[in-house]
Amino acid sequence: xxxxxxxxxxxxxxxxxxxxxxxxxxxxxxxxxxxxxxxxxxxxxxxxxxxxxxxxxxxxxxxxxxxxxxxxxxxxxxxxxxxxxxxxxxxxxxxxxxxxxxxxxxxxxxxxxxxxxxxxxxxxxxxxxxxxxxxxxxxxxxxxxxxxxxxxxxxxxxxxxxxxxx
Numbered sequence: 001x002x003x004x005x006x007x008x009x010x011x012x013x014x015x016x017x018x019x020x021x022x023x024x025x026x027x028x029x030x031x032x033x034x035x036x037x038x039x040x041x042x043x044x045x046x047x048x049x050x051x052x053x054x055x056x057x058x059x060x061x062x063x064x065x066x067x068x069x070x071x072x073x074x075x076x077x078x079x080x081x082x083x084x085x086x087x088x089x090x091x092x093x094x095x096x097x098x099x100x101x102x103x104x105x106x107x108x109x110x111x112x113x114x115x116x117x118x119x120x121x122x123x124x125x126x127x128x129x130x131x132x133x134x135x136x137x138x139x140x141x142x143x144x145x146x147x148x149x150x151x152x153x154x155x156x157x158x159x160x161x162x163x164x165x166x
Contacts, residue, residue: 004052109143
C-alpha cells in the first residue's frame, strides 16, 4: 500500500532567491538519513510530499522518525491524495475521521480547508461546512471547536486534494 506524507517546511521557504538551494538541501538530508529506503519527494508551493510504496514497518518507522528529526521540517502528517471532486474528498474525510475516532476518545473537531486552486467550485468556508457535515453525520456526539479542537482534518486543494489529520 502506497503511503504519502505532507511535509511542512520552516523558514527555508522565506529565503527568496536561495530558496531552491535550501529546499534541495532539505530533500538531500532526508534521502541521506533514510539511506537505502526508496522514497520520492516532490515539492510544491511551500509543501513537500513524500511517497513510499513499501510495506516494511521498520522502514515506515524510520521514515517517520527521520521526518520528525530533520532540521527544517516543522511538521509532517500521513496524507491521503484524491481527485478534486467533492465525493472523493468527502469519502477521504470520513475515512480519516473513522481512523481518528478509533484511536481516541475525542469530543471536538475542526475542519480546515485551504484552496491553492481557486477554480474549485466551493469556497474554503463551504468546503469546511461540507466536510464538517460528513464528520457530524458519522459522529453526531462530536462538537465543532474552532479554537481548541481535540483533532482537526485539513484539506488542501492543489493539483489534487490532499487530506490529513493531526
